[in-house]
Amino acid sequence: MDFLDIAKKRFACRKYTKTKIEKEKVDKILEAAHVAPTGANCQPVSLIVIQEDEGLEKVSKAADIYGAPLAILVCSDENKAWTRSYDNKNVSNIDASILTDHMMLEATDLGLNSVWICYFKPDVLAKEFNIPKNMEVINILAIGYGDAPIQNPDRHVSTRKPLSQLVHYEHL
Numbered sequence: 001m002d003f004l005d006i007a008k009k010r011f012a013c014r015k016y017t018k019t020k021i022e023k024e025k026v027d028k029i030l031e032a033a034h035v036a037p038t039g040a041n042c043q044p045v046s047l048i049v050i051q052e053d054e055g056l057e058k059v060s061k062a063a064d065i066y067g068a069p070l071a072i073l074v075c076s077d078e079n080k081a082w083t084r085s086y087d088n089k090n091v092s093n094i095d096a097s098i099l100t101d102h103m104m105l106e107a108t109d110l111g112l113n114s115v116w117i118c119y120f121k122p123d124v125l126a127k128e129f130n131i132p133k134n135m136e137v138i139n140i141l142a143i144g145y146g147d148a149p150i151q152n153p154d155r156h157v158s159t160r161k162p163l164s165q166l167v168h169y170e171h172l
Contacts, residue, residue: 006109011151013113014066016144020051021070025110029072029143032106033099039082039091045099045138048073048129058128059140063120068142073125074100075135096138103141113146 001009026049033047050059050071059071074096081092100116107114117140125137160166 001109003105005153006105008153008156010105010108010114012115013144013146013148014115015146015148016066016068016113016142017147018067018069019145021112021144025107025112026051026070028110029103029106029112032102036099036102038095038098042080042082042095044077044080044092045096046075046077046135047099048075048131059125061128062122062124063117063140065117065140065142066115067147068115068144070143072103072141072143073129073131073137074139074141075131075137077134078136079134092136093138100139100141103143107143111145112143113148114141114143116141 030047030049033045038044050056050073051069056065056069056071059065059073065071076092076096078090078092081090081095083090104114104116120137120140122137125131131137
C-alpha cells in the first residue's frame with residue numbers, strides 16, 4: 001500500500017474487538033515512533049504502552065478508549081524539547097504529535113485501527129501511572145482490531161474543504 005492509500009484508509013475507530021495485538025505488530029508501531037523526527041532531534045517524548053487489563057482499566061478512569069486492547073500514552077517533557085529562540089515557541093506538542101501520527105499510520109498499514117484521544121483527565125493519568133511533574137501526557141493513541149464499519153477511503157472529497165481553500169501559493 002502506498003502512503004496516500006494508508007492515509008485515506010485510516011479513520012477514527014471507536015469500537016474494537018477484544019483481540020490482543022500481536023507483539024510483532026506492537027513492535028512495528030513502536031519502531032515507527034522511534035524513527036519519527038523531533039525538533040532539533042531533542043527527542044522529548046516518552047511512550048507508556050498499556051496492554052494489560054489492569055492498566056487499561058486505569059486509563060479508562062481518565063478517558064474512553066472504546067474497548068481498545070492497546071493504549072499508548074504519549075508524554076513529553078517540555079524542558080527537553082527544542083524552543084524557537086525568536087518567540088520561545090516550544091515544540092513539545094508538535095514532537096508528540098509527529099510520533100503519534102507515525103504510530104497511527106503504521107497501525108493502519110498493519111491492518112489495525114486507531115483513534116487519537118485528547119479528551120482525557122490528565123490528573124488521573126498522572127496519578128494512576130506515576131507520571132513525573134516534568135512530563136505531560138499529550139494524547140492517548142488507542143489501537144486494536146476495529147469492530148466498526150470501515151470508512152470509505154474517498155470520503156475526504158466530501159468531508160474536507162477543497163484543496164483550493166486549503167492550499168495557497170505565495171500568499172494567504
